[in-house]
Amino acid sequence: MICESALIPESRRPSVFEVLRGSEGKQFDRPSGAERLLTPHFGILCVSALFSALGFSSVIPTVARFVATDLEGGDLEIGLALGVFSISAVLARPWIGRIGDQRGRRVLIAGGSSITALVLAAHALADSYFALLIARFIMGAVQGAFFVGTVTLTTDLAPAERRGEAASYFSVAIYGGMAFGPWLGELAVARWGFDGGFLLGGLCMGVAAIVGCWLPDFVSSEARQSEDPATAMKRKLLYRSAIWPGVVMALGIMIFPALHGFMPKIMDERSLGDAGPIYALYGLLVLILRLLCSRLPDALGTAKTATLALVGSSIGMLIMGSFVSRSGMFIGAAVLAIGGSLLYPALMVAAVDGVPENERAQAMSTFTMFFELS
Numbered sequence: 001m002i003c004e005s006a007l008i009p010e011s012r013r014p015s016v017f018e019v020l021r022g023s024e025g026k027q028f029d030r031p032s033g034a035e036r037l038l039t040p041h042f043g044i045l046c047v048s049a050l051f052s053a054l055g056f057s058s059v060i061p062t063v064a065r066f067v068a069t070d071l072e073g074g075d076l077e078i079g080l081a082l083g084v085f086s087i088s089a090v091l092a093r094p095w096i097g098r099i100g101d102q103r104g105r106r107v108l109i110a111g112g113s114s115i116t117a118l119v120l121a122a123h124a125l126a127d128s129y130f131a132l133l134i135a136r137f138i139m140g141a142v143q144g145a146f147f148v149g150t151v152t153l154t155t156d157l158a159p160a161e162r163r164g165e166a167a168s169y170f171s172v173a174i175y176g177g178m179a180f181g182p183w184l185g186e187l188a189v190a191r192w193g194f195d196g197g198f199l200l201g202g203l204c205m206g207v208a209a210i211v212g213c214w215l216p217d218f219v220s221s222e223a224r225q226s227e228d229p230a231t232a233m234k235r236k237l238l239y240r241s242a243i244w245p246g247v248v249m250a251l252g253i254m255i256f257p258a259l260h261g262f263m264p265k266i267m268d269e270r271s272l273g274d275a276g277p278i279y280a281l282y283g284l285l286v287l288i289l290r291l292l293c294s295r296l297p298d299a300l301g302t303a304k305t306a307t308l309a310l311v312g313s314s315i316g317m318l319i320m321g322s323f324v325s326r327s328g329m330f331i332g333a334a335v336l337a338i339g340g341s342l343l344y345p346a347l348m349v350a351a352v353d354g355v356p357e358n359e360r361a362q363a364m365s366t367f368t369m370f371f372e373l374s
Contacts, residue, residue: 053177
């Protein structure tokens, strides 16, 4: 399932799927009309990201239930099975970025999702807690490769003045997959058991891999051969200009564990009813605002947009903490959605601003690493 250039020769591809290449340190030669954002390549990228997010998120509740029932684990075992994914994702990030810059984005996207599909299907073979941990650990690294590849390709495909808009649209695909994935996973487990849930996740990842084979490399042939091992070793593990946007992102999204962990508890203690509609309102508003305000990061600037997002998040949390009522929770969640919709697109643009094409994957690898750390 792993797709290399040799498997789909450029001579046999439709012109719309032409591999985009350039010279190291120079702008890529884009086809006519490349100043447009909503191109076939961008649509294919979003479809691949959607299926990957569906596959990834569909197994989250499945893993938790599988550990608690078949493997007879407690809260600690469930938390470790879900969290070990992030450990390998962080450890692999520096090397993922180098591969993306030297070998191209497509090998990260198609290759990462192909291996993830196999690992997800292998979850069904786990007959012990240790075997499941190994599968989850491997999955963290290869799924991280897919994420870095897609995020980097988003910046490659978008005109420089529309990268914030591109990030907004791309994140809708990810967010939509993450929203519906757990629901699909629960349906699969109810109908076919845990094996069916894991296989469904693998199937979604397989679709993402197949679609990803039609995406461009965005790497020059010269760059693939020009960097000798000594030069590669000199590269830092973290890309400096992407660290600060990543830190701000991590601090900005740290509120969500509190939101998901403590809001239902407070509402139960105060007899305020079900928290589900509040989560639904927040999620719906984030999607709507990302679409309606997609051009704001490009028009307003990354610093101002990120500041607006952080202020919105802070005010939203203050409202929810100060006015502990059902209406207060709804109002706070609505204001909080401002931060949830604007922060990522603005900071992603800041992380890649001024970065050469042949170093973008490393920058995005560093930036996205802070998602795992938070």
